Amino acid sequence: xxxxxxxxxxxxxxxxxQILGLLAMQDLTIxxxxxxxxxxxxxxxxxxxxxxxxxxxxVTPSGRERINTLNKDGFNAVADWVTxxxxxxxxxxxxxxxxxxxxxx
Amino acid sequence: xxxxxxxxxxxxxxxxxQILGLLAMQDLTIxxxxxxxxxxxxxxxxxxxxxxxxxxxxVTPSGRERINTLNKDGFNAVADWVTxxxxxxxxxxxxxxxxxxxxxx
DNA sequence: GACATATGATACCTTTTGGTATCATGTTGG
DNA sequence: CCAACATGATACCAAAAGGTATCATATGTC
Numbered sequence: 001x002x003x004x005x006x007x008x009x010x011x012x013x014x015x016x017x018q019i020l021g022l023l024a025m026q027d028l029t030i031x032x033x034x035x036x037x038x039x040x041x042x043x044x045x046x047x048x049x050x051x052x053x054x055x056x057x058x059v060t061p062s063g064r065e066r067i068n069t070l071n072k073d074g075f076n077a078v079a080d081w082v083t084x085x086x087x088x089x090x091x092x093x094x095x096x097x098x099x100x101x102x103x104x105x
Numbered sequence: 106x107x108x109x110x111x112x113x114x115x116x117x118x119x120x121x122x123q124i125l126g127l128l129a130m131q132d133l134t135i136x137x138x139x140x141x142x143x144x145x146x147x148x149x150x151x152x153x154x155x156x157x158x159x160x161x162x163x164v165t166p167s168g169r170e171r172i173n174t175l176n177k178d179g180f181n182a183v184a185d186w187v188t189x190x191x192x193x194x195x196x197x198x199x200x201x202x203x204x205x206x207x208x209x210x
Numbered sequence: 211g212a213c214a215t216a217t218g219a220t221a222c223c224t225t226t227t228g229g230t231a232t233c234a235t236g237t238t239g240g
Numbered sequence: 241c242c243a244a245c246a247t248g249a250t251a252c253c254a255a256a257a258g259g260t261a262t263c264a265t266a267t268g269t270c
Contacts, residue, residue: 009117015228017108024197031246043229045248064237064246075190082184089177092129120258136216148259150218155257169216169267 001084004077010054016047020056020070027069106189109182115159121152125161125175132174
């Protein structure tokens with residue numbers, strides 16, 4: 001199991017969470033995203049790069065524009081990790097339970 | 106739905122992931138954790154604080170020691186967020202599907 | 211009580227991150 | 241072709257994060 005470190009990193013910032021919220025409603029260019037924040041396009045661009053590295057967004061060129069859309073890959077990676085971890089946690093509790101029962105004997 | 110920002114932040118670092126891996130096997134003091142890394146106790150302490158803020162570990166005083174154990178709260182928060190997001194994603198695709206069908210008419 | 215041990219707290223340094231300003235590149239439209 | 245627009249890239253700055261060294265405090269042991 002590989003942990004989606006880049007995705008966790010991308011999700012651990014309020015500004016990037018807000019950007020994802022905007023993209024959840026509609027696909028946007030970087031300039032359009034920047035229009036919703038008190039921040040320059042260059043600043044937004046850096047956040048977009050991190051979101052892309054976390055596979056949370058896709059960028060599709062369209063003429064001179066670049067359309068940013070949500071990418072479910074990052075979300076799926078987190079979902080898979082949760083599934084894996086839940087399995088581990090159950091095993092751990094199972095092992096503990098076995099240990100306690102062993103102690104009772 | 107509130108996003109577990111602190112938890113995502115705590116999970117987005119390889120060193121902290123390794124610490125969680127150690128604690129998954131057995132509960133440890135900070136000094137014991139530091140023994141597994143080429144890092145001072147003070148350095149490890151900072152990571153532990155972030156893990157605690159993300160509700161990924163609990164600290165239990167025992168005499169002059171502080172035992173660090175995994176806390177499932179943080180993991181559960183991520184799991185809840187995944188569940189919420191999956192629901193949203195399905196709705197979004199449903200809305201898109203409805204839009205396409207409307208277009209065909 | 212005196213001493214060793216486990217930890218917390220603070221100051222400090224270095225690197226990374228969040229952000230701006232500026233310039234270079236590519237695309238649309240007359 | 242040329243002007244306007246959308247973006248990418250770079251240099252630069254301030255703030256936060258990762259890490260060390262050092263000191264203060266609390267607990268266990270003799």
